Amino acid sequence: MIVHQLAILFVEIVLFAIALGLFVPVSIFFIECSAALLPEFQIQSYYALVPRPRVDILVPAHNEAAGIDATLQSLLPQLVEQDRLIVIADNCNDDTASVAHKAGATVISRQDPERRGKGYALDYGLQFIAKNPPDVVVMVDADCIVYPGAIARISRLALATARPVQAVYLLTQPPNPQPKDIVSALAFMVKNLVRPRGLGKLDLPCLLMGSGMAFPWQIIHKVSVASSNIVEDIQLTMDLAIAGYSPKFCLDALVMGTLPQQQHAATSQRTRWEHGYLQTMLKQVPRLLKASYEQKRFDLLAIALDLCVPPLSLLVTIWATAIAGATLAGVLGSSWLPTILLVVEGLLICISIVAVWVKFGRTNFPLRTMLTIPLYILWKIPLYLAFLFQPQTEWIRTQRDSVVGE
Numbered sequence: 087m088i089v090h091q092l093a094i095l096f097v098e099i100v101l102f103a104i105a106l107g108l109f110v111p112v113s114i115f116f117i118e119c120s121a122a123l124l125p126e127f128q129i130q131s132y133y134a135l136v137p138r139p140r141v142d143i144l145v146p147a148h149n150e151a152a153g154i155d156a157t158l159q160s161l162l163p164q165l166v167e168q169d170r171l172i173v174i175a176d177n178c179n180d181d182t183a184s185v186a187h188k189a190g191a192t193v194i195s196r197q198d199p200e201r202r203g204k205g206y207a208l209d210y211g212l213q214f215i216a217k218n219p220p221d222v223v224v225m226v227d228a229d230c231i232v233y234p235g236a237i238a239r240i241s242r243l244a245l246a247t248a249r250p251v252q253a254v255y256l257l258t259q260p261p262n263p264q265p266k267d268i269v270s271a272l273a274f275m276v277k278n279l280v281r282p283r284g285l286g287k288l289d290l291p292c293l294l295m296g297s298g299m300a301f302p303w304q305i306i307h308k309v310s311v312a313s314s315n316i317v318e319d320i321q322l323t324m325d326l327a328i329a330g331y332s333p334k335f336c337l338d339a340l341v342m343g344t345l346p347q348q349q350h351a352a353t354s355q356r357t358r359w360e361h362g363y364l365q366t367m368l369k370q371v372p373r374l375l376k377a378s379y380e381q382k383r384f385d386l387l388a389i390a391l392d393l394c395v396p397p398l399s400l401l402v403t404i405w406a407t408a409i410a411g412a413t414l415a416g417v418l419g420s421s422w423l424p425t426i427l428l429v430v431e432g433l434l435i436c437i438s439i440v441a442v443w444v445k446f447g448r449t450n451f452p453l454r455t456m457l458t459i460p461l462y463i464l465w466k467i468p469l470y471l472a473f474l475f476q477p478q479t480e481w482i483r484t485q486r487d488s489v490v491g492e
Contacts, residue, residue: 121284139221146207209312253298253339291332298341317362
């Protein structure tokens, strides 16, 4: 009898600890999404405070011959005479360099098979421009379309605030998208538009997203970007924030990429992104919390809390597993308190998703696709199991389907 009571007490403690642990990311997610729904307020325009700075745009490219011309053609009209567009042809064995040169970009080539990844390519580009540095450095991926006006806006905002700046970076659906592609694009929109928008409304920093980033030269040359981290943008966020330069979100500058059509390419891309995110979260959140305490800075605490929110599908998976276990334990005689807390958390998640869809997604994401979210989560469960047993640690380029913008 005593053993049975001790077992029930142990289960109750474990379930309650899980419910409390989930309350942090769920509440942060709810707050960010709710803040994103706030009405727009008239704010001072940073773009009028400073003249158009001199800009160098770095485009790291590994075997991007098929699609890089579209990216460069979206950038070239946004340059002024003093700017430079520089393509880093990194460990390429195709015609990336010649395509970029014909388009009118300055091309520098790098061959180093032992040091692979975008971080090393960007470091090579920064060393190249250090001889004649610009006011602002902009970084754009080689498979993105940069919408008109974006370069001027993020570069002026970076110079005016002396902070890194992140443009809105979204993914378009591939031709003939499957339901999982639509849900994936919706999840990406929540992560890269809705949550950063909410943080901006609260005057809090955002995470860098890898493309459409602007840095004052006086800031970016102080940190190292040469890293094999498979999510080098988040690592860069941490390093800059702790050094005193938390990134700022620019809502009126847009960069668009494309979700891969092929199943194996989509899986490879999501594996790299989410395994890298989880690895960085586990390593960097304690570092941020420590720095926040030592430097007495709330912005570092805000970044740490934002980083604590796992990918939405993983958050829902953990919640669903927890509430199923808590409900079963309740039926078997355990306390219902963990179940009640988890029900509240589930309501917060559902309210956030529905409100975000109504405000931002119903035009591009039909209601019927919301019904496929459970299937999307099931598709990603093997990805999360792989993280437990064999996490991806090496950078692997996502296979491209076709030219962006065709």
